Amino acid sequence: MIIDLHNHTPLCNHADGNLSQYIEKAIEKGTKYFGISDHAPMDFDTKYRMNFEQMKEYEQDILEAKEKYKDKIEILLGYEVDYLKNHMDKRVLEADVDYLIGSVHFIDEWGFDNPEFIGKYENQDIDEIWQKYFNTIQEMAESKLFDIVGHLDLIKVFKFMPNKNIVEIAKDALKAIKKANMAIEINMAGYRKPIKEAYPSKELLQEAFKLEIPITFGSDAHIPEQVSLYEKEIVELAKDVGYTQCAVFKNRKRELINF
Ligand SMILES: [Zn+2]
Ligand SMILES: [Zn+2]
Numbered sequence: 001m002i003i004d005l006h007n008h009t010p011l012c013n014h015a016d017g018n019l020s021q022y023i024e025k026a027i028e029k030g031t032k033y034f035g036i037s038d039h040a041p042m043d044f045d046t047k048y049r050m051n052f053e054q055m056k057e058y059e060q061d062i063l064e065a066k067e068k069y070k071d072k073i074e075i076l077l078g079y080e081v082d083y084l085k086n087h088m089d090k091r092v093l094e095a096d097v098d099y100l101i102g103s104v105h106f107i108d109e110w111g112f113d114n115p116e117f118i119g120k121y122e123n124q125d126i127d128e129i130w131q132k133y134f135n136t137i138q139e140m141a142e143s144k145l146f147d148i149v150g151h152l153d154l155i156k157v158f159k160f161m162p163n164k165n166i167v168e169i170a171k172d173a174l175k176a177i178k179k180a181n182m183a184i185e186i187n188m189a190g191y192r193k194p195i196k197e198a199y200p201s202k203e204l205l206q207e208a209f210k211l212e213i214p215i216t217f218g219s220d221a222h223i224p225e226q227v228s229l230y231e232k233e234i235v236e237l238a239k240d241v242g243y244t245q246c247a248v249f250k251n252r253k254r255e256l257i258n259f
Contacts, residue, residue, distance in 0.1 A: 142180065159194045
């Protein structure tokens with residue numbers, strides 16, 4: 001995978017392996033730019049993320065690895081940040097990093113992608129859930145706080161699909177992403193979940209392509225073996241839709257390279 005900007009570390013308390021195992025896997029897979037973007041700290045859902053005191057350790061570890069592996073691979077430093085009103089923190093938003101991925105894992109404060117809270121799908125209208133999710137993506141884009149949209153259609157994770165047309169539901173969110181000059185990632189984690197396909201789906205990716213929204217790629221690895229695991233599938237998907245370039249970020253500046 002030439003560019004792979006979404007990868008975790010054990011600091012988030014739900015990933016295994018150590019940083020060098022992830023990096024060595026990426027080198028083995030021929031990755032040129034390998035970004036670590038662990039779950040940023042926040043004062044909510046604290047169980048599944050590092051705490052604020054660990055940011056320094058996290059950033060230092062990555063910068064040391066960047067130096068150590070510089071002849072083999074370019075390591076980039078990022079965070080995956082939850083877009084959640086009243087819980088976003090300046091220490092994260094102003095961190096000195098290469099990029100920030102903005103992700104919606106919560107609708108209001110419901111962790112909709114966490115199997116622990118799956119019961120909540122039963123007593124709500126599925127079309128409304130989907131619309132609320134994409135409205136939150138739209139708000140995230142409008143906040144202009146982030147560089148990359150994480151797993152654009154994560155709401156499909158458990159395969160509870162809407163009755164309404166998905167492109168219609170996501171239309172305003174996509175426009176806001178374009179307006180905010182953000183990139184979206186093609187994320188491999190969906191293949192490991194009940195939905196068994198990439199985030200986003202082909203139909204949403206086609207819409208993004210029409211709007212000329214740039215893409216990047218991410219394994220969303222939580223163990224080293226997941227690095228580049230579905231590389232072939234996502235590269236094929238991107239090419240099928242018409243993409244020939246993907247984005248990399250350094251010091252929060254975007255460059256496009258051919259893949
Ligand atoms: Zn995670
Ligand atoms: Zn995520």
